[in-house]
Amino acid sequence: xxxxxxxxxxxxxxxxxxxxxxxxxxxxxxxxxxxxxxxxxxxxxxxxxxxxxxxxxxxxxxxxxxxxxxxxxxxxxxxxxxxxxxxxxxxxxxxxxxxxxxxxxxxxxxxxxxxxxxxxxxxxxxxxxxxxxxxxxxxxxxxxxxxxxxxxxxxxxxxxxxxxxxxxxxxxxxxxxxxxxxxxxxxxxxxxxxxxxxxxxxxxxxxxxxxxxxxxxxxxxxxxxxxxxxxxxxxxxxxxxxxxxxxxxxxxxxxxxxxxxxxxxxxxxxxxxxxxxxxxxxxxxxxxxxxxxxxxxxxxxxxxxxxxxxxxxxxxxxxxxxxxxxxxxxxxxxxxxxxxxxxxxxxxxxxxxxxxxxxxxxxxxxxxxxxxxxxxxxxxxxxxxxxxxxxxxxxxxxxxxxxxxxxxxxxxxxxxxxxxxxxxxxxxxxxxxxxxxxxxxxxxxxxxxxxxxxxxxxxxxxxxxxxxxxxxxxxxxx
Amino acid sequence: xxxxxxxxxxxxxxxxxxxxxxxxxxxxxxxxxxxxxxxxxxxxxxxxxxxxxxxxxxxxxxxxxxxxxxxxxxxxxxxxxxxxxxxxxxxxxxxxxxxxxxxxxxxxxxxxxxxxxxxxxxx
Numbered sequence: 001x002x003x004x005x006x007x008x009x010x011x012x013x014x015x016x017x018x019x020x021x022x023x024x025x026x027x028x029x030x031x032x033x034x035x036x037x038x039x040x041x042x043x044x045x046x047x048x049x050x051x052x053x054x055x056x057x058x059x060x061x062x063x064x065x066x067x068x069x070x071x072x073x074x075x076x077x078x079x080x081x082x083x084x085x086x087x088x089x090x091x092x093x094x095x096x097x098x099x100x101x102x103x104x105x106x107x108x109x110x111x112x113x114x115x116x117x118x119x120x121x122x123x124x125x126x127x128x129x130x131x132x133x134x135x136x137x138x139x140x141x142x143x144x145x146x147x148x149x150x151x152x153x154x155x156x157x158x159x160x161x162x163x164x165x166x167x168x169x170x171x172x173x174x175x176x177x178x179x180x181x182x183x184x185x186x187x188x189x190x191x192x193x194x195x196x197x198x199x200x201x202x203x204x205x206x207x208x209x210x211x212x213x214x215x216x217x218x219x220x221x222x223x224x225x226x227x228x229x230x231x232x233x234x235x236x237x238x239x240x241x242x243x244x245x246x247x248x249x250x251x252x253x254x255x256x257x258x259x260x261x262x263x264x265x266x267x268x269x270x271x272x273x274x275x276x277x278x279x280x281x282x283x284x285x286x287x288x289x290x291x292x293x294x295x296x297x298x299x300x301x302x303x304x305x306x307x308x309x310x311x312x313x314x315x316x317x318x319x320x321x322x323x324x325x326x327x328x329x330x331x332x333x334x335x336x337x338x339x340x341x342x343x344x345x346x347x348x349x350x351x352x353x354x355x356x357x358x359x360x361x362x363x364x365x366x367x368x369x370x371x372x373x374x375x376x377x378x379x380x381x382x383x384x385x386x387x388x389x390x391x392x393x394x395x396x397x398x399x400x401x402x403x404x405x406x407x408x409x410x411x412x413x414x415x416x417x418x419x420x421x422x423x424x425x426x427x428x429x430x431x432x433x434x435x436x437x438x439x440x441x442x443x444x445x446x447x448x449x450x451x452x453x454x455x456x457x458x459x460x461x462x463x464x465x466x467x468x469x470x471x472x473x474x475x476x477x478x
Numbered sequence: 479x480x481x482x483x484x485x486x487x488x489x490x491x492x493x494x495x496x497x498x499x500x501x502x503x504x505x506x507x508x509x510x511x512x513x514x515x516x517x518x519x520x521x522x523x524x525x526x527x528x529x530x531x532x533x534x535x536x537x538x539x540x541x542x543x544x545x546x547x548x549x550x551x552x553x554x555x556x557x558x559x560x561x562x563x564x565x566x567x568x569x570x571x572x573x574x575x576x577x578x579x580x581x582x583x584x585x586x587x588x589x590x591x592x593x594x595x596x597x598x599x600x601x
Contacts (some may be wrong), residue, residue: 311538318542
């Protein structure tokens with residue numbers, strides 16, 4: 001699911017203050033404006049979409065709104081590189097119901113190709129076969145953009161490129177304010193020091209933060225003072241199923257792909273006026289079919305079925321297996337003083353290095369936002385003709401045992417001043433200018449939609465600055 | 479070191495299916511064999527028969543098709559309980575667990591089973 005963020009995501013703090021006043025911000029918030037704007041990122045969003053061949057339909061082409069696309073999105077210079085994917089039956093039911101209620105459904109932008117496509121690097125890939133084994137799996141025909149089929153084939157031909165698999169980087173070595181290399185251990189347990197002029201740390205949010213903490217680069221966050229520092233601003237996209245629906249007819253949900261469906265952004269960002277709502281910001285609702293798995297998807301039953309085991313339960317589970325569908329919600333998670341990452345005092349990895357620890361819970365803004373979306377989803381479910389609908393029980397406490405996306409963000413916030421961020425707008429470390437930290441760890445808070453295109457856009461922007469400016473004259477880019 | 483336990487299954491119940499042996503080699507059970515012996519890694523044979531019977535009540539063999547017995551569920555449960563997953567080794571539930579979390583039982587369902595069978599208590 002390859003969404004761009006809405007333009008209002010970036011000046012979040014300034015805009016919220018101006019529109020609703022300081023008093024509407026939670027007292028313990030650590031919300032910040034981003035160091036970049038939508039306009040800064042637009043050319044790089046465009047490039048990322050072309051590299052992956054994102055399928056979708058534009059809703060705003062250079063200011064012209066287009067029905068059928070996301071009319072709330074920021075202006076795009078180009079249409080999506082490939083047309084929208086084929087839509088599963090359940091998604092078309094959602095589209096029709098949402099339209100009848102006055103919403104603006106649009107096809108989920110997908111990194112799975114709808115048609116064969118050749119990207120600007122001359123990498124050709126096949127189109128999706130809707131096999132139903134997508135989002136948790138490697139794509140067997142290469143329709144889904146992943147580094148192994150877009151990036152590595154290009155790098156493989158480079159004489160100055162070497163991939164060292166099965167290696168664990170355990171420290172970044174810094175001397176006199178410069179990174180001089182990395183220490184790593186290979187699969188045999190041998191330790192190496194790899195010298196480097198330039199270090200790009202791009203090891204996912206959590207390991208970015210952990211490696212910097214282990215390497216003692218930058219000041220660790222202290223929740224007692226609440227100043228932005230390494231490990232602060234931990235956010236985890238609010239994600240759950242606002243409603244589960246049970247239908248009388250089969251839905252053929254064994255077919256699909258990771259992003260085959262529709263979204264509505266009518267409640268995303270600040271699209272809705274929040275003056276009289278008990279929460280700030282919002283999120284997106286969607287219905288899609290990524291493929292029902294024989295074990296993972298089995299046994300979801302409507303409340304009218306009473307037995308929880310035995311023949312009657314088995315019969316009902318078989319009957320409802322393909323008559324069940326869920327809504328999916330992705331919402332903004334604001335940054336708070338109490339939510340952060342640090343090194344665990346107890347648990348260590350196999351090398352004896354401390355693991356990363358989360359301190360995280362939902363707050364009233366997230367709970368009230370979830371409560372707002374549940375009845376909206378239930379209404380749409382009834383308009384879709386669902387026989388029975390089970391609403392979401394409420395967000396309550398943060399619980400790691402419930403899977404809720406891999407979209408964990410923050411820890412190395414990118415900002416405009418070294419006093420109030422860890423990285424500058426190019427994801428360059430304020431204290432160590434030859435260290436760049438790429439990924440969603442640079443996000444000051446979590447927007448509603450999924451983060452990957454923004455992670456890529458920021459990385460392409462950094463790459464441009466590296467080639468155009470840094471390599472010619474190494475130093476601070478801002 | 480306790481004596482190795484085997485679960486004796488009638489070949490009819492697993493006829494024509496693949497069973498993964500201790501060495502993870504797939505083993506085709508010939509349907510003409512009278513019975514087969516599957517080595518157990520966690521359960522005693524009597525325990526395995528109990529749990530297998532319970533699984534067969536949850537997912538019975540009936541007119542809608544095969545159930546837990548034919549699927550060899552007991553072998554799966556046995557292997558899971560014998561593995562790191564069964565001991566919750568990857569969940570960082572090192573003692574002491576906060577007393578207040580008692581009612582919210584930490585750990586996986588497999589860990590619950592493990593502690594009930596081997597420690598005589600439930601977390």
